[in-house]
Amino acid sequence: MIYFELYDSQEAVLDRMAQLKSEGYYEEDIHLLGRDDREFDALEYTEVTYHMHVPDDRGLKEILARSEPAERFLHYYLPDEDEVERYLYKISEGNYLMFYTDYGMMERRKEDKDESAEADFKAEARDPIK
Numbered sequence: 001m002i003y004f005e006l007y008d009s010q011e012a013v014l015d016r017m018a019q020l021k022s023e024g025y026y027e028e029d030i031h032l033l034g035r036d037d038r039e040f041d042a043l044e045y046t047e048v049t050y051h052m053h054v055p056d057d058r059g060l061k062e063i064l065a066r067s068e069p070a071e072r073f074l075h076y077y078l079p080d081e082d083e084v085e086r087y088l089y090k091i092s093e094g095n096y097l098m099f100y101t102d103y104g105m106m107e108r109r110k111e112d113k114d115e116s117a118e119a120d121f122k123a124e125a126r127d128p129i130k
Contacts, residue, residue: 003100008094009096010096020100029102031048031050032051033098034070053088074088
């Protein structure tokens with residue numbers, strides 16, 4: 001499932017990130033969209049991907065960004081142009097848009113379960129009599 005959540009402060013974003021991590025999400029499962037002029041130094045120490053939005057003039061900053069621009073990122077996940085514009089407007093007002101999916105978390109749980117089952121099978125093979 002895909003989730004989009006709007007936040008109006010960095011503290012709220014960090015609180016939600018901590019909550020998501022406690023629920024089993026990894027930082028790399030989380031994407032944050034925000035304006036290019038809003039400093040968010042705390043993200044430098046995380047695996048969260050920050051997608052900047054240059055509200056007034058798409059230009060050099062967006063081209064030189066390390067990650068995909070916010071607008072293109074939204075168009076990839078949202079087919080509804082009105083919804084994309086609504087989110088971009090909220091971002092241009094200074095809000096942060098958090099995006100995450102549970103696909104990565106579910107895949108890791110499946111891998112963990114498969115590894116656990118394989119370990120159990122190997123243990124039984126070593127000691128078939130219990």
